[in-house]
Amino acid sequence: MIDLYYAPTPNGWKITIMLEECSMPYKVIPVNLGKGDQFKPDFLKISPNNRMPVIVDNSLSDPISVFESGAILMYLAEKSGRFFGEDERERVRVLEWLFWQIGGLGPMAGQVSHFVNYAPNFPGDHSYSEKRYKNEYDRLLGVMNNVLESREYLAGNYSIADMASFPWVTAYKRYEVDLDSFSNVRRWFDDIKNRPAVRRGIDVGKEARSFGKKQTKESLDMMFNQTSSSIKKSAEEQKE
Numbered sequence: 001m002i003d004l005y006y007a008p009t010p011n012g013w014k015i016t017i018m019l020e021e022c023s024m025p026y027k028v029i030p031v032n033l034g035k036g037d038q039f040k041p042d043f044l045k046i047s048p049n050n051r052m053p054v055i056v057d058n059s060l061s062d063p064i065s066v067f068e069s070g071a072i073l074m075y076l077a078e079k080s081g082r083f084f085g086e087d088e089r090e091r092v093r094v095l096e097w098l099f100w101q102i103g104g105l106g107p108m109a110g111q112v113s114h115f116v117n118y119a120p121n122f123p124g125d126h127s128y129s130e131k132r133y134k135n136e137y138d139r140l141l142g143v144m145n146n147v148l149e150s151r152e153y154l155a156g157n158y159s160i161a162d163m164a165s166f167p168w169v170t171a172y173k174r175y176e177v178d179l180d181s182f183s184n185v186r187r188w189f190d191d192i193k194n195r196p197a198v199r200r201g202i203d204v205g206k207e208a209r210s211f212g213k214k215q216t217k218e219s220l221d222m223m224f225n226q227t228s229s230s231i232k233k234s235a236e237e238q239k240e
């Protein structure tokens with residue numbers, strides 16, 4: 001059985017979608033990010049970057065933990081033998097688009113989300129930063145639209161690259177993006193949205209979703225005032 005340390009956010013959904021697509025049994029262990037579960041010493045042992053998702057594969061005689069959503073997707077794709085390309089050439093395409101998501105679409109969309117959903121809680125003029133990230137998100141959707149002109153999915157067949165990218169397109173309305181102006185992305189998005197496993201994956205833990213909801217001062221501090229001392233503090237508590 002796989003333990004999944006999880007909160008219902010786009011990075012978490014990547015993994016619930018993959019587990020559902022592969023029909024792999026898993027147990028969800030909720031990580032309450034607004035309350036600081038990501039700094040608990042036991043969590044940091046398996047996730048030194050104080051982020052979820054993380055999995056622990058207990059089906060092995062010596063259980064293994066994996067953090068970083070891209071690494072988890074690759075681990076699960078290798079374990080299941082699915083969604084990782086059908087030959088060497090397609091596998092390279094899967095890697096290209098998976099890393100494109102991990103290094104580009106995810107972080108940029110994450111920043112758009114920050115400026116749309118959370119920055120208004122902080123004083124100051126955020127318009128330059130918001131525009132900078134919205135433009136970059138727009139550029140990346142354009143890149144995706146181009147590749148999807150000649151391919152049904154990012155790497156050819158449906159793969160972990162699509163499962164990684166889809167969650168970061170779901171919030172397009174809140175990010176004030178007209179998805180219809182990216183017609184290939186719109187077709188791809190609607191197709192993936194209608195997959196039963198994707199719907200099940202996105203529904204996992206939905207009652208704990210917090211985007212767009214009013215944040216407490218405590219949860220804003222927990223999420224957006226992190227420095228190296230946040231982890232040091234946790235390491236010190238562990239020693240006590």
Ligand SMILES: N[C@@H](CCC(=O)N[C@@H](CS)C(=O)NCC(=O)O)C(=O)O
Nearest residue numbers: 009011033038051052053068069070
């Ligand atoms: N690069 C990481 C990013 C994971 C990430 O940013 N997770 C967020 C939620 S979407 C998190 O755990 N945030 C906790 C925090 O900010 O303290 C991955 O792909 O797994």
